[in-house]
Amino acid sequence: xxxxxxxxxxxxxxxxxxxxxxxxxxxxxxxxxxxxxxxxxxxxxxxxxxxxxxxxxxxxxxxxxxxxxxxxxxxxxxxxxxxxxxxxxxxxxx
Numbered sequence: 001x002x003x004x005x006x007x008x009x010x011x012x013x014x015x016x017x018x019x020x021x022x023x024x025x026x027x028x029x030x031x032x033x034x035x036x037x038x039x040x041x042x043x044x045x046x047x048x049x050x051x052x053x054x055x056x057x058x059x060x061x062x063x064x065x066x067x068x069x070x071x072x073x074x075x076x077x078x079x080x081x082x083x084x085x086x087x088x089x090x091x092x093x094x
Contacts, residue, residue: 025077031055036069 025032032053053075055061061072
């Protein structure tokens with residue numbers, strides 16, 4: 001009785017598992033668009049979502065996302081508070 005239960009549990013787990021694709025955030029851009037893509041239903045699925053981190057401002061992202069199933073968010077991996085590199089001090093030559 002235990003074997004059929006474990007077998008069915010394993011089958012349902014494998015069928016129900018979603019793609020485990022890595023999210024990619026480009027740390028060079030401060031704004032990302034989170035886009036949802038529709039797809040057919042069924043076991044094969046289709047659809048899903050992804051992040052497009054290629055925007056320099058929220059306004060630019062919102063203009064691109066207009067009319068799409070998407071939202072614009074700040075990039076969590078962008079270094080907003082990064083200190084600028086220290087200024088080099090040059091000696092005056094007389």
